[in-house]
Amino acid sequence: MPHSPRTAKEIGRFGDFLQLQGLKLTTERTALVREIFATHYHFEADELLFKMKEKGLKISRATVYRTLELLVKSGMVRRVHLGEDHYHYEHVAGNSHHDHLICTTCGAVIEFHDDELEKRQREICERKRFTPTFHNLQILGVCADCRKKGQQPDSPDRVQMIAAGALQLRK
């Protein structure tokens, strides 16, 4: 099996996590981590399953889902809603929290992080005596490229349906 320096670190990190839990770093898990961290950034579970099949690695749907769950638990992968009716995953490249701008025209996902925004959220929580642990913000709209091409924003009710996962994004 060829050595893959790009993903060796992640495989090591996952191995450490598994060991701590008394779990094993199997060939299937290794192959999945390699695939996830080598190519994809945002991806879907079934997409990953398909990629593995394509590469001739027979890994069952159950194993894919089980491994993703472990990766989420280890903090190396996050499960996110991106305005479709099923989940997306994104690998966490050691870097920190961010939120998403989602273009309802082309499906582009733009990440951002803003300290000011986070601070204001903490203030709101304080006022409500609420102890936050995690948050989730998606802003839907039309990206700069699509605006340039003359794309008008979608109607609010369409966007609302997309936000709720009732409509697929146009791809």
Place this chain on the structure above:
Amino acid sequence: MPHSPRTAKEIGRFGDFLQLQGLKLTTERTALVREIFATHYHFEADELLFKMKEKGLKISRATVYRTLELLVKSGMVRRVHLGEDHYHYEHVAGNSHHDHLICTTCGAVIEFHDDELEKRQREICERKRFTPTFHNLQILGVCADCRKKGQQPDSPDRVQMIAAGALQLRK
């Protein structure tokens, strides 16, 4: 059929919307709107289906989903993610946009609205040349009541799983 003043206005509004689209205000749709606006605030589609059955009104699953879709289009109902792996709906009482604090301990959903936060979001979009139409913010954590009862915040990975809909909230 007894007259229900509490919901007459909403039934009227929905009727107007339907008429504009060349659609009909049927007895099933009327019954659903009455149920939604009389009792529930946040609810699930199947919960609504069950409630109707309970009341002896035989309304099919398909009709419930179809009517909810129309209500979302009319703007009278919103579809929201509340940290579970299926949708929730909330009726819009003529009032405006809000976001959610979700307690991962008791499942409580606290609404809030903050102009400062919205303003900052608009600024971020401007900077990214993104034209927003809608947004969606959930903050997960532990509510004041649960803290008072000595409940500690969930671990970040558990909350992340809840946020992503992979775990059910403890009810």
Place this chain on the structure above:
DNA sequence: TTGCAATTGAGACTCAGTCTCAATTGTTGA
């Protein structure tokens, strides 16, 4: 190297949500 818990794959299963189609209903205009 053996023993055994952890892991795997195949496929059955779940469950929210969608679709189909024949039967029914509401509305419009004569």
Place this chain on the structure above:
DNA sequence: TCAACAATTGAGACTGAGTCTCAATTGCAA
């Protein structure tokens, strides 16, 4: 008032992401 006909409905088949089961397999520690 009624006929005509499009919109609507219900029953149940279907979908598709995700979960579960269980017998067979694998990795690791002694």
